[in-house]
Amino acid sequence: MLLAACGKTPPATAGAQAAGAAPATAGEVNLYTTREPGLVQPLLDAFTAQTGIKVNTVMLRDGLTERLAAEGERSPADVLMTVDTGRLLDVVEAGYTQPIDSAVLNSAIPANLRSAEGQWFALSLRDRVVYADKDLDLSGFTYEDLADEKWKGRVCIRSGQHPYNTSLFAAMIAHNGAQATENWLAAVKGNLARKAAGGDRDVARDILAGICDIGIANAYYVGRMKNAEPGSEQRAWGDAIQVVRPVFAADNGGTHVNISGAAVARHAPNRDNAVKLLEYLVGDEAQSLYARANYEYPVKPGVALDPVVASFGEMTIDPLPLAQVVANRKLASELVDKVGFDN
Known part of the structure; x- marks a missing residue:
């Protein structure tokens, strides 16, 4: 994480694979995220427990687009996760994402909370x-x-x-x-x-x-x-x-709501696993974790809220x-x- 904060790619054993490293295996996915570690790690641990897919995580306070620009086509990033709609769309508009056509994502996330072209998806809401x-x-x-x-x-x-x-x-x-x-x-x-x-x-x-x-x-x-x-x-x-x-x-x-959201990286070496991670994050289990652990509002309708959040009314x-x-x-x-x- 210290290396990530300095903008350096950590070795594969400590996080995401270095650019140009050995080909990715079918059992992993590389996540670049600007979210606080304590807020996302329980979700990632639950994903790994359910799927067996290892999540290699690089935490970045800022400089996500600069990092992706430096890595270019050899970037190991599979999933890009940020807080704030604007920051997520900055990554999309810079050309660092790819479109995803997922029936799971499209059915779970209302149309106004995702890209019409499948370039980005809201995962939780901040009203x-x-x-x-x-x-x-x-x-x-x-x-x-x-x-x-x-x-x-x-x-x-x-x-x-x-x-x-x-x-x-x-x-x-x-x-x-x-x-x-x-x-x-x-x-x-x-x-x-x-x-x-x-x-x-x-x-x-x-x-x-x-x-x-x-x-x-x-x-x-x-x-x-x-x-x-x-x-x-x-x-x-x-x-x-x-x-x-x-x-x-x-x-x-x-x-008015802002979001935490994610996209699949343009050159994702583990594209299928990236989609699996996004689909997991809009499922009932993960959405409930967002609601209970982070007090954020689920993007998927019908998920039970934390009691404090529920007390705010509909x-x-x-x-x-x-x-x-x-x-x-x-x-x-x-x-x-x-x-x-x-x-």
Whole structure:
């Protein structure tokens, strides 16, 4: 992992095969992932136990596209796994993936959460929600409502340039247009209780401290906070808030989601095993593991949720195709700077 973090290919015994190494065997698959090791390893262990296929894993904090460019056609990568739709599509658009036609994947994953050409697939969902003081009544809340003057000095959020937020703002552009989104961003900035900074869990911390009443953050952090050690800071933060799933008011929109997702590498030496891994990850067992271990929302309908996540209520996922949202990322980032959101 240290070698991977430095951008060097580790020996086959320590992870993925080195570029140009001996031909791959039928019993392995090489995974390049930017996900935290603790979040994916239980899933990979379960896959190996079920199939006998060994997963050689290279963890990369960043530099995935640079790594693939350097390795070229001799890259040992079979599966590319990332967090954030934009980062996954960056890999696709750079030409480092190949199309997969799998009936299993197509039936398990709704069409708006995968590539129409089979180039990428969502594996789990991260809904962007409202954290709120537990005594507030926010039934029927929309993302557009964050701009209402009644929330002046009452809203907390992390940097507008963070990928979690640019993804949400890009979806706002897709629903409402650029000018309306610019106006909305300016109004939300005017409602901030503090500078847009910190992390998602800081929103819960600051609601407990009385700095703000509501804020935007990812739902899965609440699972971690509410299941933290009793008496710990994080448990106190989680116990101080409720989760409300807003929807977009326009176009009968739903709750905005970002994803963890994966694709099959363009030059995958173990292509069949790569497909098997992706198909396993959308099966009931793996989807349940995503829900229980990571507090993420399953991409496959009907999978049992973690009790904390289930307590948030039913989620209507925004029907916009994620590729359409991602197309607005650059404009969303420009609007964040234009209104001085992080200043």
